[in-house]
Amino acid sequence: MTQTSAPPIDIPAGAPASRRWFALVALCLATLMVMIDNTIVNVALPTISRDLAASSSGLQWVVDAYTLAFAGLLITGGHLGDRFGRRRTLLVGVIGFAVVSVIAAESGSLAMLIASRVGLGVFAALVFPATLALLTSVFPDPRERAAAFGAWAATTGVAVAIGPVLGGWLLEHYSWASVFWVNLPFAAVVVVAVVALVPSGGRQEDVGGFDVIGLLLSVAAMGLLIYSVIEGPGHGWTDARTVGGVIVALGLAAVFVRREMRSAHPILDVRVFRNRQFATASALIALAFFCLFGFIFLVTQYFQAVKGYGTLSAGLHTLPFAVVLALVSPLAMALVRYLGVATVSATGALMMAAGFALVELTDADSSYWGLIICSMSLMAGGLGLISGPCTHVVMNALPPAQAGAGAAVNDTTREFGGALGVAVLGSALSSVYLAAMSGSPAVAELPDSARAAAETSVMAGIEVARQAPAQMGDAIRGAVQDAFVDGLHQSVWIAVAAAGLAAPVMWWGLRERTHADAAVVDVGSEFI
Template identity: 65%
Template sequence: MRTRWWALAALCFAELLVMVDNTIVNVALPTMARDLDAGISGLQWIVDAYTLVFAGLLLTGGYLGDRFGHRRMLLSGIVGFAGVSALAASSQTLGQLIAARAGLGLFAALVFPATLAIIVSIFVESRERAAAVGIWAATSGVAVAVGPVLGGWLLEHYAWSSVFWVNLPVAAIAVVAIVAVVPGTRPERVSRFDFVGLGLSVIGLGLLTYSVIEGPHLGWTDPRTIGGLAIAVGALGLFGRRELTIDHPILDVRLFANRHFATAAGMISVAFFALFGFIFLITQFFQAVQGYGPLEAGLRTLPFAVVMAVFSPVAMALSHRFGPRPVAVGGAVLMSGGFALVEISSRTSGYWELIIWSMSLMAMGLAFISGPCTQVIMDALTPAQAGAGSAVNDTTREIGGTLGVAVLGSVLTSVYTSGVGERLAALGLPQAVTGVAEESVMAGVEVARQAPAAVGAQLQIAVQEVFVDGLHSAVWVAVAITAAAALAAAYLLRGAPVAPPAPGEGRSSAEPAGAAGLQVEREVTAGTA
């Protein structure tokens, strides 16, 4: 028994490595904007290149784990992650850094699904499994807040490249721990991989994210934006149709016919959509509007980690006592309330008077959604579907986070770009100066610092107020989506979850489909032999 819990600790540490990279760059974005001459869309791509590739290849990672063994893929992913981290740290241009971030997402996609799949395989008793899944889900949420704090501390002492160099010693510790205490898993006989389905999913998600991020700059009515969105929807539609008709899909979309499974996956996606988008915005607010340094900005996201750590076990206990439905609904209401508090903020709002309370409500809401909904997903599946379930659970988090940064960031960009141009033109500044300030709020603040004292203060106030206007507009999206999720969960999570038929039933072959090839009982046997 003790070995299982040590294995859980090692797996959560590996999970922490790849999840921290979702947000560790956020406090470094203003520095990267100056050093790499990046505008808001460039900063969005630094964040989303990682999460987009991560999300797009998670199902592939689950399949490879089924075929070659989850521990083997876990170790390969960690070693590759460390290698690409060195490349990211050595980047000299924005393009190089974005490419390296995409490479990090590729190897993270090998690590993340393996952690949950192994946890499910070694914890077979339902109460222990619920506790283990709750700890795993809490680690994911805590990592989101640990990233800015760790990144801020590193930036206080070193260059922005340090947020990538730190991955090397962490990866080394993870490898040693996994080799020492995590049991091996037996590869399963799996079907031929669906490369066409993978291509369609990557094209669809990639074009959707690209079109949303670049929409404010190209114009929402520009043929490239409309065409990109149309092709993205078409590609994702073809992906869904293909997965319904082939014998061995990479994603068994029939899983979503299970109301509890689909609702829980959607709730997790909404929660991370709102959270990742907000952290992208608030770290810039702390530095550009409130004038904090990177470490101060990172520390002010710490309530996410503290509140998540405190309330994640509470959420699982409440879920066990009252069922996941009221807990998840309450979580969505808490998140919506936390975002609504941001709407009364201004550029002079105090951290302790307002912002910390809004962030605490968001974190509590995330804790109430993440663990219970993850448990709903796993309970709604047969043992043979554990690999598919873990991959879908992971994918919903990353897709939600990717779209959160893209959508909320683009709402902010649209409001900021148009608003700051009007405000600076009214101050009589030349078009060349206005154009620089429109690139990002940090560029606007830098323009204000270099301006003569007579107009510098006015310019800085104008830039900050327009940014806060954009922040309010973006956060309204989060308020609406999380409130709608609460209503949907209250209706759709009624009754007890019922596991659907195993993948492949009713098809021409009874062999498990795609990433669903993980057989929990066999892996437990292999791990305890």
């Protein structure tokens, strides 16, 4: 893989080096804003379920509508940044993000909330690739750029864990709408910081035509795939609608690849995936965020429904994940110096698999400071070993003129992997939960309406138990919690298998020291 050096952009010659690091802070703030929205809504799901009468499938769409739109349009967002200027595109995205946040906060129905989450994802897709592409230009020195990539990668992971904490605090004091109102002051700070600290980033001189057909094909393929997986438990995994949806989605993806290979001005030059290390690094990032997003979706419900934590407490109990990730991410970039990207990243996959395996030993009575925090620490450490090094590999595979496209590929793998994680792990849990509740003697004694409500989601089941007479309530609560834990165990096996089996495959795909490794050789001194 050939490392490319981006020419420095409009930071004046002789300007202090600190100017670049201040620009990094501003770009990490923008990254933090859009990434927090992936998970800040998770702790609000029980409240949204009660206020808007949402089923498990509806709650998954509240989460996945954002990540689906985000992932589906990232390639387009990166292309627009290259075409019209990366800072300009980033600012449009931040302002649009703030405007749609108002609509989300004022939503009076589940359909309106899901639609506004789609809108948030659209504008986030303009922001996210621009941040990474601008870093490529702001840091022309390979050593400094590797350090910047490490900080950026740490921010993306930490944001996923911070979301439940911030959301929990807001819900302790305000309604669920506050998780969207908070975006307004956040966006204002980001706009001021970007305008003051971040240079323009330039644009390509010859961008050619706009591949609208390619855009539509990519969005249709990913959208149909996610939809088919989310609705799988309701339709049945062998139902023609589920199987047919997956097959058609894969067919659309194949047509997209064929279209992009023949296009004179593709949105994404898919031939870059012929590079073994680029393709492997992208796949490993997708896998890591598949496991992470799916687990965060499940564990926030586990903390509230099974452990009985409040919304703020549930968020705070995920905070060690962010702390461990922040500590391991810079260490990972330094370890590449001695071990190479392949060994470091494969070790990360094994650590994630071990963390998920520990979840299989937990139950309603498990101590937070025992198995639970150990499992989260292993997952966070594994993610830290994967994210930074693999991001560096991906971003060094393309020339500076295609930095936006490279950032979009990197970002798409994160968001698409995360969306699938919520869909697959959430759907697997829903299938087990529904089957267990349908056969539960405690629930069978309930009126039809209450029984149907208890079977829709674990939080609805807890609410039914709360409203039932004391003697019945305890039995219903126990049945609901047992069904959820069974579903959690079954769904987490998917993550254990995926991460464990991926480790040797990823080591093979990333093996051999590359120029990307060499660029990280001295990065440890930037952090340690």
